[in-house]
Amino acid sequence: MSDTAVLRRFNRSYTQRIGALEDSFLGTGRPLGENRLLFEIGASPATTQELRERLGLDSGYLSRLLRALEADGLVEVSPDPADRRRRLVRLTSAGAKTWEELERLSEQRALRLLEPLTARQRVRLTEALGVADLLVRAATVSLETVDPTSAYAREAMDRYYAELDERFPHGFVPDPHTDDDDASLRAPVGAFVVAVSDGRPVAGGGVRDYGHAAEIKRMWVDGGWRGAGLGSRLLRHLESLARGLGHTTVRLDTNETLLDAIAMYDRAGYDRVDRYNDNPYATHFFQKQL
Amino acid sequence: MSDTAVLRRFNRSYTQRIGALEDSFLGTGRPLGENRLLFEIGASPATTQELRERLGLDSGYLSRLLRALEADGLVEVSPDPADRRRRLVRLTSAGAKTWEELERLSEQRALRLLEPLTARQRVRLTEALGVADLLVRAATVSLETVDPTSAYAREAMDRYYAELDERFPHGFVPDPHTDDDDASLRAPVGAFVVAVSDGRPVAGGGVRDYGHAAEIKRMWVDGGWRGAGLGSRLLRHLESLARGLGHTTVRLDTNETLLDAIAMYDRAGYDRVDRYNDNPYATHFFQKQL
DNA sequence: ACATATCTCTGACTGTAGTCAGACATCTGG
DNA sequence: CCAGATGTCTGACTACAGTCAGAGATATGT
Incomplete structure (x- = not known):
């Protein structure tokens, strides 16, 4: 079948x-x-x-x-x-x-x-439904472009920062938030996308203009959703938005402690490139031709 | 959970x-x-x-x-x-x-x-849903006592015979059908039960009187329903009917080629006993105290 | 042949879900 | 302080799902 x-x-x-x-x-x-x-x-x-x-x-x-x-x-x-x-x-x-x-x-x-059902069958059914639940949820996550000042976007970014703060050995303190920063992540030069499930953001990320290329910023996936392919899906979506904004190159930086993110960028066909900014938290730099 | x-x-x-x-x-x-x-x-x-x-x-x-x-x-x-x-x-x-x-x-x-979903996720989802489907169907099968001359009973028995004919090396030819045979499988001395799913019989079996004990006859489970615990459930149901008919011993015969049936009788607490009839197709004989 | 049962159809209802257009109150930015 | 945006509420609708009580046609047993 x-x-x-x-x-x-x-x-x-x-x-x-x-x-x-x-x-x-x-x-x-x-x-x-x-x-x-x-x-x-x-x-x-x-x-x-x-x-x-x-x-x-x-x-x-x-x-x-x-x-x-x-x-x-x-x-x-x-x-x-x-x-x-x-x-x-x-x-x-x-x-x-x-x-x-x-x-x-x-x-x-x-x-x-x-x-x-017998005890063994219940276990089988429970396991099967658990797997099906995760995958059905993953498949029906909706990717929405939202304003960077919206509640969804704020929550996604806050949780992104909180995660960095936790993962980085010396913590993470974001740059002071500015209106320019918000403007860079909305039309006509950028976008911010959240993945929503049951009315809660479970992943998010932005794309913005950065020196004749698109840059992907603040990609985050909720801890309970790792391994559901959500990161790759969001990345592909952001790439297609970058294309829509007229770019043929997309770049991004990340930190050595974010191993799964690095692995994902490798898998997604990104090449490692030299440092292109002075972000003190960034240790790895990637680029991809669309 | x-x-x-x-x-x-x-x-x-x-x-x-x-x-x-x-x-x-x-x-x-x-x-x-x-x-x-x-x-x-x-x-x-x-x-x-x-x-x-x-x-x-x-x-x-x-x-x-x-x-x-x-x-x-x-x-x-x-x-x-x-x-x-x-x-x-x-x-x-x-x-x-x-x-x-x-x-x-x-x-x-x-x-x-x-x-x-990725290809791997699809496979996982499909497998999980397949298992869940089988078990949900199995859990909602209804066991109904029907007259041995009813369409459901006839279909169950015919498919039982057809299966034996296919499994036995030299085929299977049932005894000529008689009214006495039908009467032995209905109240007050016996019963015939079919498991119905979506208006189709998917398993069946009878219990009848046999020399101061109950005998379970013509137990059959549809090929697509093996492994769903339907056989064990039907067996337990037939045992409780046997008890209701006043018996404390239940016996049955089967053939060496029906390996899964034999395994099921072993699991259900049946003891192997000596031949108690002259059924030429029977090679194994079981008995259980209720 | 006749009473009775069976089957389908129509008319007259009910209840639920949901949409749409404003009215009104309240907040926010300039 | 005012204009415009936002949030809630009411009235007026529509569509769908389903029930119930007969009417009328057709079969069946005696």
Whole structure:
């Protein structure tokens, strides 16, 4: 069977058996949409804005769902003191109880599915689903060009800096942040890209103009996502953006402690070149013709 | 992470990503229900009755869906000559074309999911999904006690005989079929059980009375389902039926060429005993105290 | 031949999901 | 302080999925 045939066969049998159960709102008498929202709020209280983002809902629709949950006494909505246009949502104690009930039902359903299997089969299924989960997540990460001042970009860069600070023997202190720096990473001369999964940035990197060539900056991949091919994918994406910006050469610097990054650049066809800047943290320099 | 946590995590991320895509069958401008129906008819033309059964639809709803597909010129509905209350449904040539288009879109979507993955990752994902598919199917197989003259039972036995005929060096010819034989495999003295998946029997076996003990007969597991633990599960089920019939001993015979069956009986706690019948095809005899 | 069962179809509903266009409140940069 | 941007909410819709109660045609057993 071909790859796609396996995937399609799995999809068919899985959604028919498990997905169908999911739809039945878990027998709570509450519509699926409300339950999904309730579950999401329970996982971590948030502003309506974040909820909209995470669940991909229309603002009017979300408002109505919140109103329904509020009417049932399950959630409390209050203005955000920091910005009173925004609203904070959190579960009431009745809501928390209902949330736990949903948890319980969901757990029960999972158990019922596993119950006919032997211990060995459960282990096999669990392992297989774990692998499939990682790879499906990896395959559906979306690469988005964002403004360098956006929350996603800031988080990606902050985590990049934090990682360097941890990896470098004497720590890492980024240059003071400037508006010019931001401008260099947005159109028409550059771009910043984040890989988003479940509304969280899991990788990021920028491309900018640097002396008649493109330079790739601040590439970072979340620790839990190493080995999922995300770095190479992001690198290829940044290269194609560089091409789109009119460049035929792309260069970058990195540090000797970042072994996996160096290996990745080697694999991706980059040549080692002489130092081309005075970045005190850089020890290795790479270049590639597009 | 516990087994259920892995399953639930997978379910969440999978349905969010792939399930969501599945709904977008709307890429065709046709509602999901109509597409599902069209797909089902394309897979094998049928009476409305069968379609209702297979898809679990209300008769009024199905009628309306058919009317819509008919209006689009995709299906033809005609009275069944054998029973003119019934109606036969089949695709028109335009319908067949649309069906192929659905196939193409589905294939494309599967490809798009796999596309970001490297070749090695695809292999890993495909293997994982293959294992998961088998086990999820196995876990949701339903064991049903059926009459030995029913279509399911007949199919299970016929395939059992066919397999023996293929495996035995000199073939296999079953004893002439008798009504007594059927009666021995139904209440109050026996039972015949089939494992059903997607409306097809995938395993089967009977238990009957044999000289103050229960005897398990004609146990068969579909070739594609070996290794899914279905045999052991069916065996345990038959043992519990034997207990319900008032027996404390269960025995069975088998042939030396059926190595996996023999291994299964050993694992299930059966002891090898002397020949207790004159079945010319039997070479190994087992017994177990319940 | 007749009562009864079976099968399909139509009309009349309900509930859920989701979209879109503003109204209104609040924040932010100049 | 004001203009424009941002965030939330309401009203008015649409589409889809599904249910239920008969009506009417056709088969079946006695």
